[in-house]
Amino acid sequence: MSAEAPTSPLSELRAAVRAAAAALSSSAGEGSFRLTLERPKKAGFGDYSTNAALLLAPALGQSPRAVAERLGEDLTSRLDGLVDSVEVAGPGFLNFFLSDAWLARATSFVLLAGDDWGAGGAEPAERILVEFVSANPTGPMHVGHARNAAYGDALSRLLALRGHSVEREFYVNDFGTQARKLGESIQARARGQQAPEGGYQGEYVAELAAEIPRAAEMDLDQLTGEGIERMVARTRASLEKFGVAFDRWFFEHKLHSGTPSLVEHAFDVLEEQGRSYRSEGALWLRTSDFGDDKDRVLERSSGDHTYFASDIAYHQEKRERGFDRLIDVLGADHHGYVGRMHAAFQALGGESDRLELLIMQFVHLVSRGERSSMSKRSGHFVTLDELIEEIGVDAARWYLLARSHDTTIDLDIDLAREQSSDNPVYYVQYAHARISSMLDRLGEQRVTQAAQAEVPGDARLEPSERELVKKLLSFPDELAEAEVRRAPHRIAAYALELAQAFTAFYRDCKVIGVEPEEVETRRIQLCLGAQKTIARSLELLGVSAPRSM
Numbered sequence: 001m002s003a004e005a006p007t008s009p010l011s012e013l014r015a016a017v018r019a020a021a022a023a024l025s026s027s028a029g030e031g032s033f034r035l036t037l038e039r040p041k042k043a044g045f046g047d048y049s050t051n052a053a054l055l056l057a058p059a060l061g062q063s064p065r066a067v068a069e070r071l072g073e074d075l076t077s078r079l080d081g082l083v084d085s086v087e088v089a090g091p092g093f094l095n096f097f098l099s100d101a102w103l104a105r106a107t108s109f110v111l112l113a114g115d116d117w118g119a120g121g122a123e124p125a126e127r128i129l130v131e132f133v134s135a136n137p138t139g140p141m142h143v144g145h146a147r148n149a150a151y152g153d154a155l156s157r158l159l160a161l162r163g164h165s166v167e168r169e170f171y172v173n174d175f176g177t178q179a180r181k182l183g184e185s186i187q188a189r190a191r192g193q194q195a196p197e198g199g200y201q202g203e204y205v206a207e208l209a210a211e212i213p214r215a216a217e218m219d220l221d222q223l224t225g226e227g228i229e230r231m232v233a234r235t236r237a238s239l240e241k242f243g244v245a246f247d248r249w250f251f252e253h254k255l256h257s258g259t260p261s262l263v264e265h266a267f268d269v270l271e272e273q274g275r276s277y278r279s280e281g282a283l284w285l286r287t288s289d290f291g292d293d294k295d296r297v298l299e300r301s302s303g304d305h306t307y308f309a310s311d312i313a314y315h316q317e318k319r320e321r322g323f324d325r326l327i328d329v330l331g332a333d334h335h336g337y338v339g340r341m342h343a344a345f346q347a348l349g350g351e352s353d354r355l356e357l358l359i360m361q362f363v364h365l366v367s368r369g370e371r372s373s374m375s376k377r378s379g380h381f382v383t384l385d386e387l388i389e390e391i392g393v394d395a396a397r398w399y400l401l402a403r404s405h406d407t408t409i410d411l412d413i414d415l416a417r418e419q420s421s422d423n424p425v426y427y428v429q430y431a432h433a434r435i436s437s438m439l440d441r442l443g444e445q446r447v448t449q450a451a452q453a454e455v456p457g458d459a460r461l462e463p464s465e466r467e468l469v470k471k472l473l474s475f476p477d478e479l480a481e482a483e484v485r486r487a488p489h490r491i492a493a494y495a496l497e498l499a500q501a502f503t504a505f506y507r508d509c510k511v512i513g514v515e516p517e518e519v520e521t522r523r524i525q526l527c528l529g530a531q532k533t534i535a536r537s538l539e540l541l542g543v544s545a546p547r548s549m
Contacts, residue, residue: 008113009106010473013037013048013079013096020074021052024067025060039470046087046095047103047470053092064092081457103469104459104522110472110529111451118475118536122163122483129318130156132329133239134171137231138182140204141238141384143400144331147363147409149384150400150542152329153244154488157540162483167247167323171314174228175252176307182231183224190215202381204234238384242393243542255313256305263305266313266348267298275347285312290343290352312344319350327356327486329405334359358486363400363409371410391416394543398425401541402492419549424496428534429546431499434506435531436547442512442524450524459522464501464508471501472529475537488541495537502530 014037021035035052053068060067065088072086072094082102087095110117132152135145152168160166173179185199190209195201209215212226232249239245255262267283270276275286281301285308288295298309318326330337338357345355364371365382387396395416402424403409421427439447461469475494482490511523535545 008473008476009102009109010037010477016075016078017050017052017071020071020078021056023074024056024070039474040095045089047098047466048096049089049093050096051093053088053094057092068092068094100459100461100466101455101457103461103466104455106473107469107522107525107529108455110532111525117532118479119161120163121476121480122159125163125165126324127165127167127322128159128325128327129167129169129321129323130159130327130329131169131171131318133244134173135235136173136178137228137235138178138200139202139231139381141235142381143363143365143384143387143411144360146242146384146387146396147400147405148329148331148360149239149242149244150397151360151405151488154397154401154491154541155327155329155486157542158479158483158488158491161540162479168245169248169250170246172228172232172249172251174225174232175256175310179228180220180224182227183220186212186215186227187218187220187223204231241388242384243397250314252310252314255310255317261313262317263309263313266309266316269316269348270298270312273347273349285344285347287340287343287347290346292340292343296340296344308340308344311341312348315341315345315350315355316348319348325354325356327358329358329360332359332361356486358405360405361408363411365413366410367413394429395423395425397542398492401488404487404489424492425543426549428495428499428538429544430549431502432531432534432538432545433547433549435502435527435534438511438527439524439531440547447524447528450521451528453521453525455522455525456518459518462505462509464505465523465526468501468505468526468530471498472526472533475533491537491540495534495541498530498534498537502527502534505530 014035017035017037035050035055037048037050040046040049053071054064056071057064057067068088072088075094075096076083076086079102082099084097084099086097089095130152132155133141133145133149135141135148141149156166156168181196181199182205185195185201185205186208188195188199189205190212195205208227208230211230212218212223215223218226236249260268267276270285275289276298277284277286282297283299284295285298286295296308297306298312299305315326328341334357338359341357342352342355346352365387390413391399399411399416400409415423416425417423419426421430442450475498478490478494482488505526509523511520511527514520514523538545
């Protein structure tokens with residue numbers, strides 16, 4: 001997919017504003033300032049507003065309102081017939097009142113764009129590795145992992161639609177103390193004993209003990225490997241049920257195998273960069289050279305490697321695969337990790353802004369007003385599979401994505417089950433199903449004819465039609481903003497607003513059988529555009545767009 005977004009009606013409108021601004025002053029041409037073209041927050045202030053005059057005024061030596069007057073005259077001429085009027089507001093904002101004809105023709109663009117609607121536009125297009133979930137394979141996937149999975153998957157979908165080349169990766173922590181504790185816990189359960197101190201208590205441990213032949217007598221390393229393999233298979237199955245698939249599963253033990261190992265190779269790189277040193281028998285990394293509060297140990301005096309050594313080796317391995325950008329989606333307990341990892345990345349020779357460490361916040365399940373607690377060690381937690389069984393994939397993904405990743409979520413199980421307008425995912429899906437039902441009643445031949453028809457230049461739109469068109473046209477901008485902010489929750493918010501705009505249109509405007517036929521044609525096009533955009537929004541979230549409910 002090309003990263004270049006097709007020219008949209010709004011991008012053409014922006015281009016006209018830039019051209020008019022450049023015409024006013026050669027010293028304030030395109031690129032010399034960042035003008036905005038936005039929907040005013042208050043009704044009655046036009047369809048769109050620009051701050052161009054405020055930015056041009058200093059270069060022109062005139063008041064912003066005077067510049068806005070001149071800019072308005074130029075734009076009225078350039079957009080002959082497309083703008084009903086312009087007005088200067090406040091300190092020098094210029095508000096546009098677009099014609100019905102412009103908005104009606106803009107709807108046709110949504111249909112003509114086909115599968116490219118909203119696609120492309122990344123600047124620049126990059127090869128990106130998104131690593132997410134990466135939960136220890138010592139317990140089942142729970143709802144905390146589910147939020148991480150939904151977010152990483154939705155972000156990957158968004159980046160790919162914008163034109164980036166995206167690969168998804170799961171890092172399996174199958175090396176070290178915690179992995180061995182799982183093996184010890186399985187063996188203890190197989191022998192009818194209590195789990196060792198710091199071991200795992202969940203029922204899944206008993207299941208593994210029963211599933212693995214000769215678990216009671218098996219060599220502990222072999223048993224640990226068998227237990228990890230089975231837990232990874234369970235994790236993969238749970239994630240696939242949740243609509244999440246990975247291009248690669250990277251196992252931590254591979255960092256420590258081979259001669260030299262990937263960890264030893266990373267140590268060599270750091271030594272060549274002059275970033276490591278030995279003190280008191282231990283190997284240290286000079287992370288304080290890059291803003292960390294202290295240097296960090298990579299290899300203890302005993303010769304054992306720290307977890308940080310594995311992380312550094314893994315990121316060096318990622319760098320050597322040639323990605324332009326690395327995105328790690330991390331759990332809420334990783335705040336202290338961010339500074340030292342950025343320091344280590346720079347010590348390896350990487351650019352700090354090429355590594356993004358995104359911290360997820362906690363998710364709490366709420367049922368009948370009470371929170372459910374989770375603890376992987378004790379086994380008291382709600383698994384991803386149980387969450388799916390309770391509320392389904394669509395509701396689970398929606399509610400886990402509807403808030404910014406850096407805020408805590410209280411997921412209301414009771415609301416998520418509701419089939420009513422109070423449940424936002426149901427509301428959005430129902431809007432899509434309602435459009436599909438309407439188009440089915442019209443018949444394929446009439447819908448195809450309407451989709452291909454040219455909208456008359458004298459179209460007159462109802463207020464709710466205008467609002468729906470403007471909401472549709474904002475889709476590419478919403479995607480761009482969501483990409484920059486790494487914010488899939490903006491897509492959920494947009495989908496709900498679009499469904500609300502369609503519901504108001506459906507309430508106010510007859511579609512099937514309205515006279516004259518040109519009006520029915522225009523409104524069919526609007527329904528098609530809304531259907532397509534709702535479906536694409538839901539697809540980005542990993543939520544289905546049903547044709548009937």
